[in-house]
Amino acid sequence: MSRRVDQTVKDIKSLKVQGARNVAKAGVRAIMYAVEDSRAKTVNGVKADVVKASLKLSGARPTEPMLRNYLDETIEFMASEIAAVKTRSVEKFKEAVIKSENEYLKRMRDDLARLKEYGAAMLTDGMLVVTHCHSSTVTGVIKEAHKQGRELKVVACETRPRYQGRSTAKELARAGLDVTITVDMGIAKFMKKADIVLVGADAINSTGDLINKVGTRALAHLAKDYSVSFFSCAESYKYDSLTLYGVKEKIEERSPKEVWERAPRKVKVSNPAFDVTASRYISGYITEKGVVPPSALSGIAKKKMGE
Numbered sequence: 001m002s003r004r005v006d007q008t009v010k011d012i013k014s015l016k017v018q019g020a021r022n023v024a025k026a027g028v029r030a031i032m033y034a035v036e037d038s039r040a041k042t043v044n045g046v047k048a049d050v051v052k053a054s055l056k057l058s059g060a061r062p063t064e065p066m067l068r069n070y071l072d073e074t075i076e077f078m079a080s081e082i083a084a085v086k087t088r089s090v091e092k093f094k095e096a097v098i099k100s101e102n103e104y105l106k107r108m109r110d111d112l113a114r115l116k117e118y119g120a121a122m123l124t125d126g127m128l129v130v131t132h133c134h135s136s137t138v139t140g141v142i143k144e145a146h147k148q149g150r151e152l153k154v155v156a157c158e159t160r161p162r163y164q165g166r167s168t169a170k171e172l173a174r175a176g177l178d179v180t181i182t183v184d185m186g187i188a189k190f191m192k193k194a195d196i197v198l199v200g201a202d203a204i205n206s207t208g209d210l211i212n213k214v215g216t217r218a219l220a221h222l223a224k225d226y227s228v229s230f231f232s233c234a235e236s237y238k239y240d241s242l243t244l245y246g247v248k249e250k251i252e253e254r255s256p257k258e259v260w261e262r263a264p265r266k267v268k269v270s271n272p273a274f275d276v277t278a279s280r281y282i283s284g285y286i287t288e289k290g291v292v293p294p295s296a297l298s299g300i301a302k303k304k305m306g307e
């Protein structure tokens with residue numbers, strides 16, 4: 001197995017690479033490493049090495065359909081290449097797979113650029129935006145609105161236990177935004193004055209429910225309490241098509257040590273990475289195809305993924 005693939009898996013598990021988009025991007029790059037580092041002498045041998053890498057990558061974090069969707073597309077691409085061009089050399093096959101991975105990265109960039117436009121259009125001058133964790137999609141939308149000249153105030157939840165909210169605060173402050181960070185439960189104080197809540201997405205299921213960083217669900221309930229609109233910024237590739245067949249999105253349980261390094265032996269520690277927000281709490285998804293209600297998300301995703 002390619003050492004570079006193993007390193008990527010480690011970086012994803014340890015959260016050195018965090019957030020669904022970054023995880024998916026790292027996964028696509030790792031597939032290129034698997035292709036480049038493969039010593040197989042046949043096209044099918046290269047394919048087997050890529051499949052092995054893909055299994056390792058998709059197991060790194062279980063709640064990441066965006067990564068899995070791109071890995072599945074890679075495997076389908078390799079199968080169709082082999083079926084279409086039976087006598088292709090190993091070199092040519094490797095080139096074709098790498099080219100298609102580069103196209104996936106480009107598609108991700110293009111989708112994000114469109115999504116940022118739709119999201120930024122929703123943020124008007126003087127708004128107070130609440131967010132949670134670190135979503136590169138959400139920070140992208142907020143920075144785009146700021147670049148277009150809107151004055152915004154942002155409040156970020158610190159996001160226990162790994163404090164990804166600090167990354168959000170640092171990134172937005174560096175971009176010149178007015179940012180406040182608060183302990184997770186301190187957000188109630190700000191919700192009264194908030195205009196909009198923007199969060200990311202790790203997964204979206206067939207009924208439009210959102211799976212995102214633990215604490216998102218409580219935030220959505222609070223937003224409803226104060227009649228604040230609640231949107232998730234998510235490319236349609238966050239959709240998990242397996243949920244259409246009754247498969248429940250798996251919620252990653254992380255090490256108890258992240259919560260309490262040396263907890264007393266009789267204290268049980270729970271550390272789920274994500275939670276589920278029911279679609280009825282979600283005003284809409286901001287996607288690369290526009291702002292849509294939760295019920296429309298699966299249709300957009302299925303069309304895009306060619307199901």
Ligand code: RUB
Pocket residue numbers: 015017018019020021022132133134135136137138164199200201202212213214273
């Ligand atoms: C990050 C998280 C983010 C989504 C979306 O959790 O829940 O909101 O992944 O991020 P973690 P993006 O830090 O555990 O990965 O918009 O960058 O895809």
